[in-house]
Amino acid sequence: xxxxxxPIKEALTLKxxxxxxxxxxxxxxxxxxxxxxxxxxAKVPISTKDEIxxxxxxxxxxxxxxxxxxPLARAxxxxxxxxxxxxRFEELSRIQTMEHGKTIDESRGETRRGIENVEVGAGIPxxxxxxxxxxxxxxxxxxxxxxxxxxxxxxxxxxxxxxVPLWFAPYAVATGNCIIIKPSSEDPISQAKIAEMVEEAxxxxxxxxxVNGGRTVVSGMLDHPNIExxxxxxxxxxxxxxxxxxxxxxxxxxxxxxxxxxxxxxMPDSNLESTIAACMTSFYGNTGQRCLSGANLVVxxxxxxxxxxxxxxxxxxxxxxxxxxxxxVGYGLDESVQMGxxxxxxxxxxxxxxxxxxxxxxxxxxxxxxxxxxxxxxxHTCFLNPTVFEDVTPDMTIGxxxxxxxxxxxxxxxxxxxxxxxxxxxxxxxxxxxxxxxxKLAREFQYRVQCGNIGINIGIVAPMAFFPFSGMKDSFFGxxxxxxxxxxxxxxxxxxxxxxxx
Amino acid sequence: xxxxxxxxxxxxxxxxxLEDDSSNFYERLAEKFAEMNRVFLSFAEESKKNKVLxxxxxxxxxxxxxxxxxxxxxxxxxxxxxxxILTDDTSYSDALRMAIExxxxxxxxxxxxxxxxxxLLATIPTAFRKVADRRNSRKQxxxxxxxxxxxxx
Numbered sequence: 001x002x003x004x005x006x007p008i009k010e011a012l013t014l015k016x017x018x019x020x021x022x023x024x025x026x027x028x029x030x031x032x033x034x035x036x037x038x039x040x041x042a043k044v045p046i047s048t049k050d051e052i053x054x055x056x057x058x059x060x061x062x063x064x065x066x067x068x069x070x071p072l073a074r075a076x077x078x079x080x081x082x083x084x085x086x087x088r089f090e091e092l093s094r095i096q097t098m099e100h101g102k103t104i105d106e107s108r109g110e111t112r113r114g115i116e117n118v119e120v121g122a123g124i125p126x127x128x129x130x131x132x133x134x135x136x137x138x139x140x141x142x143x144x145x146x147x148x149x150x151x152x153x154x155x156x157x158x159x160x161x162x163x164v165p166l167w168f169a170p171y172a173v174a175t176g177n178c179i180i181i182k183p184s185s186e187d188p189i190s191q192a193k194i195a196e197m198v199e200e201a202x203x204x205x206x207x208x209x210x211v212n213g214g215r216t217v218v219s220g221m222l223d224h225p226n227i228e229x230x231x232x233x234x235x236x237x238x239x240x241x242x243x244x245x246x247x248x249x250x251x252x253x254x255x256x257x258x259x260x261x262x263x264x265x266x267m268p269d270s271n272l273e274s275t276i277a278a279c280m281t282s283f284y285g286n287t288g289q290r291c292l293s294g295a296n297l298v299v300x301x302x303x304x305x306x307x308x309x310x311x312x313x314x315x316x317x318x319x320x321x322x323x324x325x326x327x328x329v330g331y332g333l334d335e336s337v338q339m340g341x342x343x344x345x346x347x348x349x350x351x352x353x354x355x356x357x358x359x360x361x362x363x364x365x366x367x368x369x370x371x372x373x374x375x376x377x378x379x380h381t382c383f384l385n386p387t388v389f390e391d392v393t394p395d396m397t398i399g400x401x402x403x404x405x406x407x408x409x410x411x412x413x414x415x416x417x418x419x420x421x422x423x424x425x426x427x428x429x430x431x432x433x434x435x436x437x438x439x440k441l442a443r444e445f446q447y448r449v450q451c452g453n454i455g456i457n458i459g460i461v462a463p464m465a466f467f468p469f470s471g472m473k474d475s476f477f478g479x480x481x482x483x484x485x486x487x488x489x490x491x492x493x494x495x496x497x498x499x500x501x502x
Numbered sequence: 503x504x505x506x507x508x509x510x511x512x513x514x515x516x517x518x519x520l521e522d523d524s525s526n527f528y529e530r531l532a533e534k535f536a537e538m539n540r541v542f543l544s545f546a547e548e549s550k551k552n553k554v555l556x557x558x559x560x561x562x563x564x565x566x567x568x569x570x571x572x573x574x575x576x577x578x579x580x581x582x583x584x585x586x587i588l589t590d591d592t593s594y595s596d597a598l599r600m601a602i603e604x605x606x607x608x609x610x611x612x613x614x615x616x617x618x619x620x621x622l623l624a625t626i627p628t629a630f631r632k633v634a635d636r637r638n639s640r641k642q643x644x645x646x647x648x649x650x651x652x653x654x655x
Contacts, residue, residue, distance in 0.1 A: 002515055089561055105511045109565045335512040462565075 004333040007091045012042040017195040019058030020205035035101040035341040035382035036331040044188045047213035052220030055209045059151040059178035062206025067148045067176035071125045078122040080201035097332035099187035101340040114163040116465040121170025140500045146492035148176030149228040153221035157233045158184035159289045168231040171487035180209045182217045222246040229253030244477035256477035259402040260291045260430030263423045265298045267436035275435040276319045282459030288406040298411045324386040330375035341382035351405030358398040363389040394422045429472030431461040508574040510567045514560045521553035527586045552633045559629040566623045574618045582611040598648040605641035
């Protein structure tokens, strides 16, 4: 099998992109490390408060002209950006593998999903239209127009360094707003590359800015009176207690997408072969570092007697373990690899802590990913193999908390009702799936389950760019969601005009 | 550890290399047998288009393959490898025989991957079948050229 060439040959020095200038930061510089090889691939600044303020000033300055730019002209910038992304598709994908660790096919999938958001955003002349009604009273017409608000901050997570900021950015700029993106300082290279393409695509200075950094930049965005809204994807404590709360205090619009603990139900009438294949992608894709990853697999005994249920449970567990132990782990640029490393060592240690907790609390460890086996000779620093627990209960730590790693917890539920109760006892509400061939049960599941993204025979319930990325309970804080028409509404104010001519 | 899987990435990489090799091979044939250079150069050009088609289809549908945890299980790439060594002594007939074998293996490769990928979005097997048809047509054209060359001896 081929090991693909690395596009980054020596460590890059990243700068901020403010007002169409590449600006060196005065902040501390930290290393960006390839988690598979442990080599430093970039140096990224942790920018200062002055630097985020400068970006807001540049964006604010650009706003009046940009909002007056015809939507079609704004769309053309996005068309050019899309073309550049297609041209550099492979480079962009390999960079994601190098900075995050995911496999090359996962990276290409991420690139595609990101580009799809640019494509949808380019439809802005239609998407941004208002609506009207003649003769609401004698000789009076009424209509709604959508207007941009100003400057928005976008705070990206480490798990999808290329795609997630694009859930928001194309819609924000297409509607006439200006943006500042703060990528994760763990893997900021993809956003730097996008900024290079933004520059080449001809966006006016200040419309699209990138400021690298950490808490100082986030606080700077939250506190700044000229930032109208924040889009955030990250952990629940930060989303809930920092972003959502602060936006409430300062009157900013907010989309805060947070943590998850996703349940996948396997019904006795499911197609087991296809279900297990979908589960492998769901639980171990992106090394489990996905807010849509499967976390708990609930084997449901609906309609079965105890004996039949036990036999079904065993069949599912054995098939799952058998498939999981065959997953090939290694460097994502090796084309034969199916799962890459965890983003960094501290995250791996956190996952190890959950595995130890699972054993301590009495779950049965069927596959121990701490016995690292790789397809080639690499430092084991950030690697774990797939892990499977069975006989997990909803009250166990591994059954209720977000692990964000390649660990599957298999649970039992005698009926669909019991399975839904288990789902509802968990504070998160991001995604849930059912695997069944029974339409009535599937409808019941879709109707009752309090999760924002529902899958029916789907392992990863990832909404396409023209649908909102939903979420409920502790998985989402805000009202409108990213992507598609909801993003258009988020980034615009509805202005109502009632008109009469004498 | 089980045998390496024929991941989607590995298959597309193989297809891209196959088309690059084909393109180079026919360009060399065009140079060596100047009287037939129009035919061989058209094959070289077609291989470049095949590569674009396969790569584009893959990139636009990769997420579908990921969701299905897709791999081209059971496919052994070594079955489709052909050595195309052209020397100063290679005759026109031998070069055509080599090209026919190349097209035969390539066509079989594309038909096999089309069959294995038929559970994915229709554009994927359709693209593979399209290239298989093109390569099969080439094989027929090359056979005609060979028959003609033998008859003229």
